[in-house]
Amino acid sequence: MILCYVCLICIVLLTFACKYYCYHIIFLTRPDHWYLDYPHCGGNSQSPVNIQTVNVIRDSQNLVPFEMKGYDSTGDLQMDLENNGHTIQINLKDKGMSITGGNLSNVYIAHQFHFHWGKNNKRGSEHAIDGKYFPMEMHIVHYNLKHNNFSQALNKQDGLAVLSFFFQVGKNNVNLDPVIQRFPEIPNKDDHTTIQKLALRNLLPKTLDGYFRYHGSLTTPPCYESVQWSIFNEPINISQKQLQSFRNKVHQNFANETNRDISDDYRPLQPLNQRTVYSSK
Numbered sequence: 001m002i003l004c005y006v007c008l009i010c011i012v013l014l015t016f017a018c019k020y021y022c023y024h025i026i027f028l029t030r031p032d033h034w035y036l037d038y039p040h041c042g043g044n045s046q047s048p049v050n051i052q053t054v055n056v057i058r059d060s061q062n063l064v065p066f067e068m069k070g071y072d073s074t075g076d077l078q079m080d081l082e083n084n085g086h087t088i089q090i091n092l093k094d095k096g097m098s099i100t101g102g103n104l105s106n107v108y109i110a111h112q113f114h115f116h117w118g119k120n121n122k123r124g125s126e127h128a129i130d131g132k133y134f135p136m137e138m139h140i141v142h143y144n145l146k147h148n149n150f151s152q153a154l155n156k157q158d159g160l161a162v163l164s165f166f167f168q169v170g171k172n173n174v175n176l177d178p179v180i181q182r183f184p185e186i187p188n189k190d191d192h193t194t195i196q197k198l199a200l201r202n203l204l205p206k207t208l209d210g211y212f213r214y215h216g217s218l219t220t221p222p223c224y225e226s227v228q229w230s231i232f233n234e235p236i237n238i239s240q241k242q243l244q245s246f247r248n249k250v251h252q253n254f255a256n257e258t259n260r261d262i263s264d265d266y267r268p269l270q271p272l273n274q275r276t277v278y279s280s281k
């Protein structure tokens with residue numbers, strides 16, 4: 001009986017300690033337990049999913065190309081480059097970039113973009129196509145202008161639109177350098193630096209008319225089912241050396257702790273359930 005009490009106390013203490021100190025464990029190693037603290041993570045319309053192309057419904061009439069405003073412009077405006085301990089994120093400071101079209105119901109404003117990548121080239125993307133993973137995936141997160149700001153849009157059914165791009169290992173991608181070259185300034189969790197505004201369009205594939213569409217969720221807690229996902233067919237190139245920078249130069253820990261890679265910051269695949277994935281062509 002005494003042993004049981006000791007066990008119980010240990011479990012309570014460990015859970016408490018983990019809740020406050022094992023951020024990586026809570027967010028990344030045990031995503032199957034997220035729903036205990038964040039009930040939406042146990043919902044029926046979660047992301048990411050495996051897109052089985054044989055089951056995709058073509059809808060070229062509605063899934064027209066996006067119109068991107070402000071994606072081309074550089075200039076004096078700056079962007080905030082952040083290591084938040086579970087990804088590298090670029091926070092946009094104004095409403096200068098937006099999308100319409102693509103069968104979205106309204107104008108969606110770009111709020112931030114970030115990356116998910118693996119420890120090796122066989123994994124890292126969140127979504128998969130016919131079971132195939134890519135070494136990295138980028139999410140450009142937009143919110144519906146009708147909800148005024150990102151926080152208010154976050155949990156609304158039509159609140160967010162995420163444009164998602166896979167990466168494949170290939171030639172060096174100079175358009176990623178303005179981000180990667182600044183990694184030495186943000187090695188640890190909560191580090192920030194300022195970068196010149198990127199012309200994000202240059203980073204994206206040349207053709208953007210081929211994409212998949214389904215309704216899903218945020219892939220991190222609180223997992224709200226508020227995302228219109230657009231997963232683009234054509235991958236972006238990244239060199240092996242550039243991938244290694246993501247793997248080795250930024251860490252999930254604070255400065256005074258032992259270095260731990262951010263790599264493998266992807267959520268496992270979620271069941272599609274009754275949802276349909278559509279494609280633009």
Ligand SMILES: [Zn+2]
Pocket residue numbers: 114115116139219
């Ligand atoms: Zn993401």
